[in-house]
Amino acid sequence: MENVVKExxxxxxxxxxxxxxxGVGAIVRRSxxxxxxxxxxxxxxxxEFSVSAPAGFPDHPHRGxxxxxxxxxxxLAHEDFEGHKGTIGDGDLxxxxxxxxxxxxxxxxxxxxxxxLQLWINLSSKHKMIDPSYQEIxxxxxxxxxxxxxxxxxxxGEALGAKSPIYTNTPTMYLDxxxxxxxxxxxxxxxxxxxxxxxxxxxxxxxNSKSLPVTAHNLLLLGLGDGLEAWNKTSKxxxxxxxxxEPLGEPVVQFGPFVMNTQEEIxxxxxxxxxxxxxxxxxxxxxxxxxxxxxx
Ligand code: FJE
Ligand code: FE
Numbered sequence: 001m002e003n004v005v006k007e008x009x010x011x012x013x014x015x016x017x018x019x020x021x022x023g024v025g026a027i028v029r030r031s032x033x034x035x036x037x038x039x040x041x042x043x044x045x046x047x048e049f050s051v052s053a054p055a056g057f058p059d060h061p062h063r064g065x066x067x068x069x070x071x072x073x074x075x076l077a078h079e080d081f082e083g084h085k086g087t088i089g090d091g092d093l094x095x096x097x098x099x100x101x102x103x104x105x106x107x108x109x110x111x112x113x114x115x116x117l118q119l120w121i122n123l124s125s126k127h128k129m130i131d132p133s134y135q136e137i138x139x140x141x142x143x144x145x146x147x148x149x150x151x152x153x154x155x156x157g158e159a160l161g162a163k164s165p166i167y168t169n170t171p172t173m174y175l176d177x178x179x180x181x182x183x184x185x186x187x188x189x190x191x192x193x194x195x196x197x198x199x200x201x202x203x204x205x206x207x208n209s210k211s212l213p214v215t216a217h218n219l220l221l222l223g224l225g226d227g228l229e230a231w232n233k234t235s236k237x238x239x240x241x242x243x244x245x246e247p248l249g250e251p252v253v254q255f256g257p258f259v260m261n262t263q264e265e266i267x268x269x270x271x272x273x274x275x276x277x278x279x280x281x282x283x284x285x286x287x288x289x290x291x292x293x294x295x296x
Contacts, residue, residue: 005186005227009195010207012223013037014214017048025055031198031219033120040194041247042170044259045120046219048198051076052114056107058291061280062098063269064128064259066121066169069094069106070155070176070241072200074114080104081286084134088116091139093155095166099123099130101272101279105288117198117241119174124248125261127169129279135166149183149232152176157244159187171246178239179204179232187242188227195222195244197230202238205231 015037017029026049031037033045044065051057069076071088078094079085081103088094089109096102108114123130142153145160154164157173164174171193179185179202189195197206197220203213206220209231214220222228232238251261258269271277276284 003186004188005225005229007225008186008207008227008229009189009222009225011197011211011220013221015219017217017219019050022047022049023051023055023057026051026057029217032196039252040196040221041249042122042172042245043119043194043196043243044122044252044254045118046196046198046243047118048115048217049118050113050115051108052112053108054294056290057105058107058294059103059105059286059288060257061101061103061273061283062257063101063273063279065098065123067096067098068119068121068155068174069096069116070119070174071114071116073116074112075109076106076114076116077109077290078104078106079288079290081282082132086136088136089139091142091153093137093142093166095135095156097123097130097133097169099128099132099279102132103280103283103286105290107288107290119243120259121168121170121172121245122248122252122259123169125250128260130169132279137166149180150185151178170248173242173244175242176239177230177242178237179230180237181232181235183232183238185230186227187230189222189225189242189244190246191224191226193244193246195228195242196220197222197228198241198243200239200241202232202236203234204238204240205233
């Protein structure tokens with residue numbers, strides 16, 4: 001691989017994601033979406049979550065964006081108010097377009113601790129009210145490629161010749177890299193996109209070969225350039241995700257799980273949710289099976 005990256009992006013900011021409480025008894029390490037980093041266009045939230053039964057994320061709504069759930073350990077059961085349900089296991093991916101409205105639950109489906117990443121991607125004004133939809137890929141079906149000590153699972157976009165089947169309403173790349181000791185990565189990123197790295201395991205050098213190593217639970221914002229360079233200079237594996245997206249450049253008004261362009265649209269959304277209208281019709285008599293016996 002020779003000089004596929006000509007102007008490597010450097011790390012402009014680093015955020016350590018510390019554990020905090022979210023949902024009901026769940027723990028999340030939030031990087032994007034916290035006070036100091038409310039929005040990294042088009043990304044609204046990046047949570048590394050950890051849940052054990054009976055904790056979880058019982059019935060709640062979404063409108064105006066997509067949620068991408070990528071499991072790292074264990075199993076998550078999900079069900080929504082349209083009857084769509086299933087489990088997302090180890091290494092599986094759920095790409096959910098909430099569009100005009102979803103009400104669902106996300107709860108542990110096995111013993112022990114369930115871990116994963118949940119990314120929220122904003123939708124442009126022309127996509128906010130589209131029909132809700134799902135794209136789900138089992139771990140074994142996520143395209144994978146390997147070369148020179150680098151392994152990549154391609155969740156969205158393409159890398160090392162492998163291409164994801166995921167359709168992105170907001171143009172997005174999402175790559176899960178593992179670098180063996182001594183490996184050096186050069187990964188192109190479209191020049192106008194925002195991009196970040198989230199470290200899962202090991203110690204990595206990112207951007208500049210002389211920079212300090214970065215450990216797990218750190219999010220790195222990348223500056224301008226046409227790609228990422230990363231090195232594993234340790235004797236253990238390095239695992240991280242690289243996520244990039246085309247900025248929407250639109251105003252963002254967020255009220256919890258509702259993300260629109262204006263306050264008027266948020267007011268309308270709250271009204272729609274309360275009255276079960278404009279996409280929330282099926283919320284009227286619905287309660288998830290997962291929470292029926294529970295005291296939420
Ligand atoms: C939540 C709105 C939400 N991080 N990580 C408000 F949508 C949520 C929520 C989640 C979530 C779910 C999973 Cl499976 C993983 C997550 C936020 O469902 F917790 C609040 N308070
Ligand atoms: Fe949710």
